[in-house]
Amino acid sequence: MKVTRNKNFIYLVLACLVAAACTQKPEALPKFMVTNDLNMDRSFETVEIKLKDIKSEGETLDTSKNYTIIDAETKKEQVSQLSDTDGDGTPDVLLFQPEIKANSTKTYEVVLKEGQSHKDTIPSCYSRFVPERTDDYAWENNRVAFRTYGPVAQKMIEENVPGGTLSSGIDAWLKRVDYPIINRWYKKELETEGTYHEDTGEGLDNFHVGSSRGVGGIAVKVDTTYSFSKNFTKWKTLETGPIRTSFWLDYAPWQAGDKTISERKYISLDYGSNLSKFVIEVTGTDEVSVGLTSHEKDGEISTQVNQGWVSYWEPHGDSEIGTGIVAAEGTMTAYDNYITNKTDQSNLFVQLGVADGRVTYYAGFGWKKSGQFTTKESWNAYLKDFAQKINNPLKVSKL
Incomplete structure (x- = not known):
């Protein structure tokens, strides 16, 4: 009986650890504010978020993961694209096109999405x-x-x-x-x-x-x-x-x-x-x-x-x-x-x-x-x- 109680105790501890791990919040990624200083609504303009700004200094960003952008208020996912702007073969920015009213700001979040991005056979661009x-x-x-x-x-x-x-x-x-x-x-x-x-x-x-x-x-x-x-x-x-x-x-x-x-x-x-x-x-x-x-x-x-x-x-x-x-x-x-x-x-x-x-x-x-x-x-x-x-x-x- 003593052995059984010890086994049950171990199982209980393991179950608690698993439950705690499952309820842990995913790693927090940064938010970004986009500002429109003009007296006109803006759309179809590409902005760049530097990938080095997504992680803390000294950390390595895993570009094999599916980083994307959501509207911080509506939580709506934005169309985005990883881009290599310096030609070294590695993506260095995340592109997206916000819609922002005249003389206003909007906040967006970088999130890590499960799985890889779907790639159309022939993309729009x-x-x-x-x-x-x-x-x-x-x-x-x-x-x-x-x-x-x-x-x-x-x-x-x-x-x-x-x-x-x-x-x-x-x-x-x-x-x-x-x-x-x-x-x-x-x-x-x-x-x-x-x-x-x-x-x-x-x-x-x-x-x-x-x-x-x-x-x-x-x-x-x-x-x-x-x-x-x-x-x-x-x-x-x-x-x-x-x-x-x-x-x-x-x-x-x-x-x-x-x-x-x-x-x-x-x-x-x-x-x-x-x-x-x-x-x-x-x-x-x-x-x-x-x-x-x-x-x-x-x-x-x-x-x-x-x-x-x-x-x-x-x-x-x-x-x-x-x-x-x-x-x-x-x-x-x-x-x-x-x-x-x-x-x-x-x-x-x-x-x-x-x-x-x-x-x-x-x-x-x-x-x-x-x-x-x-x-x-x-x-x-x-x-x-x-x-x-x-x-x-x-x-x-x-x-």
């Missing part, structure tokens, strides 16, 4: 190299899509092989659905009798780029001449996801007068944005020109260089389209509506100063037929608000 269509690189989100061209397409032109493209301009793919279309359109073009040059309900590719700057390609002006690179030579996809896709493109050194220019583009596109972000690493010049193609030269130009934006609104097929460039206050110094009889060389340029070997700007478009922007005024209002927001970003502070 998506990009990839496209070897099956020569060697394009294409990217998209829920509102817009773009592409540009690689070295095989350039070689085909240089060797007089049909089907090549010689351009470092940025092409606009005019989608009017919120789901991914890149893979669908390439398959339609290459594997069926259909073509992405015709709109069957999702949009189409009828935006001519040629050797123009398209929507945000760069040039360097020497005297009165604009010079620019050929096709990209190397590429790397950095991330795709529900919030952001990003990648880089390298270009062979090129000449602008007696200047030798080197160029690498870091490009990203966030959910809900009509504008891609371009960070250009450049040497050989202290000023870069960013262009919007003028096509038939019948568009309407709007410029607010002091606010950091320019717009080109033009007839386009059976609809209209607005293109635009936005940059941080003080970085855009001038604009030039460059008109010439040379094919594809007429562009609306803005001049941006190079600082510490970099130029940063945003460029994109709004197609009237998509229903996103139906007038020049609505497109210009979007660019104006976008400029205000990048100059007054949402502030994140750890509580």
Whole structure:
């Protein structure tokens, strides 16, 4: 009987320990306050929470776990994405897009969710190299899509092989659905009798780029001449996801007068944005020109260089389209509506100063037929608000 009592006592102690462990609260993770200082409601703007701020100093964050964000008041989970912003192969920030009223703050919590995040086959923000269509690189989100061209397409032109493209301009793919279309359109073009040059309900590719700057390609002006690179030579996809896709493109050194220019583009596109972000690493010049193609030269130009934006609104097929460039206050110094009889060389340029070997700007478009922007005024209002927001970003502070 004595032995039985001892066994029962041990079982009771173990049961109490297990019960205590099960009722322990999970490890407390920090809260963050997001502040909107502008007199406008904010949404579809990506903020970053540094992963090093989630743990105490000296502790290691387990990035294999599913960290996510919830609204501290409603407890509603926010769409989020781990991102490697410094290119070392390890995530360093957690991205999400809060909705915050004008002149207000909201509090969010970081939580550890059971299991791994579900990953869609094709996320909302998506990009990839496209070897099956020569060697394009294409990217998209829920509102817009773009592409540009690689070295095989350039070689085909240089060797007089049909089907090549010689351009470092940025092409606009005019989608009017919120789901991914890149893979669908390439398959339609290459594997069926259909073509992405015709709109069957999702949009189409009828935006001519040629050797123009398209929507945000760069040039360097020497005297009165604009010079620019050929096709990209190397590429790397950095991330795709529900919030952001990003990648880089390298270009062979090129000449602008007696200047030798080197160029690498870091490009990203966030959910809900009509504008891609371009960070250009450049040497050989202290000023870069960013262009919007003028096509038939019948568009309407709007410029607010002091606010950091320019717009080109033009007839386009059976609809209209607005293109635009936005940059941080003080970085855009001038604009030039460059008109010439040379094919594809007429562009609306803005001049941006190079600082510490970099130029940063945003460029994109709004197609009237998509229903996103139906007038020049609505497109210009979007660019104006976008400029205000990048100059007054949402502030994140750890509580």
